[in-house]
Amino acid sequence: MPMSAGKPTVLVTEPLNESSLEYLQEHSKLIRVPCERIDEAIADADGLVVRTYTQVNEELLAKAPKLKVVGRAGVALENIDLPACRAHRVQVVHMPEANTLAVVDYTIRMIIEMNRRFWPMKGWMSGEDFHAVRKQTFGRFLVDATLGIVGCGRIGSRVGRAAAGLGMRVLYNDILDIRVDYPAEAVDKKTLYAASDIVTIHVPLDDTTRRFIDAAALAKFKDGAQFINAARGPCVDYHALAEALRSGKLSAAAIDCHHPEPPPKDYPLFGLDNVILTPHVAARVPKAIQNMSDVVFDVIAVLQGKTPKFPAQQET
Incomplete structure (x- = not known):
């Protein structure tokens, strides 16, 4: 998809629902790569959407000079180094109520x-x-x-x-x-x-x-x-x-x-x-999966200078 003027680049490394991908395509330049190939595209990313297996750590953040927000399509945040994100002025959002x-x-x-x-x-x-x-x-x-x-x-x-x-x-x-x-x-x-x-x-x-x-x-x-x-x-x-x-x-x-x-x-x-x-399927209800994918709304909100609904740093 050719990049439209003024649209931020959002990198997605794990599966999302189609409606959420369509929202990203409408509001950003969407790039999809598997998490094992994230190094190929992270340098140009303004936003990053991950799920369980993409590791967002100091090593990755050092390669992402433009990154402003990481969205976790889910609840848990153990694959995201929150202190490192704060140090790099990268906001983290997630969906704590999704599943x-x-x-x-x-x-x-x-x-x-x-x-x-x-x-x-x-x-x-x-x-x-x-x-x-x-x-x-x-x-x-x-x-x-x-x-x-x-x-x-x-x-x-x-x-x-x-x-x-x-x-x-x-x-x-x-x-x-x-x-x-x-x-x-x-x-x-x-x-x-x-x-x-x-x-x-x-x-x-x-x-x-x-x-x-x-x-x-x-x-x-x-x-x-x-x-x-x-x-x-x-x-x-x-x-x-x-x-x-x-x-x-x-x-x-x-x-x-x-x-x-x-x-x-x-x-x-x-x-x-x-x-x-069971193979980690407790949350695999269609509505729950859509809820998790809805993190894209907060990702775009941050990139538009708006206040996100679920900023991870405020979770206690």
Whole structure:
């Protein structure tokens, strides 16, 4: 596309929805390159739109003298060096609310999946087979279970509300003094781990949460507890988790976020019957994907000298 006079150059290195790409084409000179070839085009970029795998660090920023804004089409910012961006006077914007409801739905589904069994009837069954299935029992009432939530922000707080609506006892832990508008109790991690039948984490990745679910933490869990990670892969020591699942310390786990991604062939969770593994798909709802791609509106706003709706530097 030939560059129109006055239009900024925006570089996109990972997939976006078509409507968002069309918006960029209308308001900028759009250049698309895969993240592994970003060096070929970054020098001319006024704006950069990334998702999960493009690393925005000092090395890249040093090659981007014109760069004014980086848009993260998503929530997490661990692939973007915020201090380095500030030092280079590059604004960072993202979409912190984009996938909240999708991840809440996923988490509640996994709570139910680990605690109930449903035997689909895909066609005709003999009377013997039909009644054999009906005689099976599995699981428990969720109203009898305690859910422990580590990280009670946008996602964690909504998971808690849904769980409370199902009659579950809800415990939560957060680094901030969070107050919720439903029955729930704020406790320390030690109390949460020991009292919860199910522990779900909803935290960002930083120095305090990297591998914080390790062997020492898992040893504090209630015997037979279940664990869900739809937050960040590096928050968990998966070798320790696999051992806890094999030993029976944990009865089940549901894991959507892995480290690394994709997991290697010798991933310690492969082959375990009491774990549900999904390939980082909790947010893959069409509306959520569009929400994430909508970061382009803030990217263009910054390039037009306007105030963006979701500046990352103001996130706490």
